[in-house]
Amino acid sequence: MPTAGWDVIVVGGGNAxxxxxxxAKETAKRVLVLERAPMEEAGGNSRFTAGLLRIVYNGAEDLGQLIELSREEIERTDFGTYTAEQFLDDMARVTEYRCDPDLTEILARQSFPTALWLRKKGVRFTAAWGRQAF
Known part of the structure; x- marks a missing residue:
């Protein structure tokens, strides 16, 4: 495949x-995404997480910036909160303390702003009603 004419070529079709x-599309006119997997297997590691993302949030008000929630859904659901400290503790636990502390701190602290950025780019989020396994 000729690469002429593309400003940026991204290899892979997962979340990252x-x-x-x-x-890249913010500054480049022509961006190409290449994914080796067949369509039914595309999505990188995100395919295995059913698209679920771990993000820091402070209740339904924060989540309402990402997903459309009816008044009824808000009233009947306890979304709780997920703090940066909880995120960091979970990362340490699931990796048996093998995650880089500085990078993990960035991941936790930037998770909600990144989700907002994705939403502004047109990515649609939904609540994972009853599907959490972690």
Missing amino acids: ALCAALS
């Missing part, structure tokens, strides 16, 4: 690659 493509 698609974020890179969206970011």
Whole structure:
């Protein structure tokens, strides 16, 4: 495949690659995403998480900036909060303390702003009603 004419070529079709493509599109006119997997297997690691993302949030008001929630859904659901400290503790636990502390701190602190950025780029989020396994 000729690469002439593309400003940026992103290899992969998972969450990280698609974020890179969206970011590149802010300054580049022509962005190409290449995914080796067949359509039914596309999505990188995101395919195995059913698209679920772990983000820091402070209740339904924060989540309402990302997903459309009816008044009834807000009233009947306890979304709780998920603090940066909880995020960091979970990352340490699931990685058996093998995650880089500085990078994990950035991941936790930037998770909600990144989700907002994705939403502004047209990515649609929905609540994972009853599907949480972590």
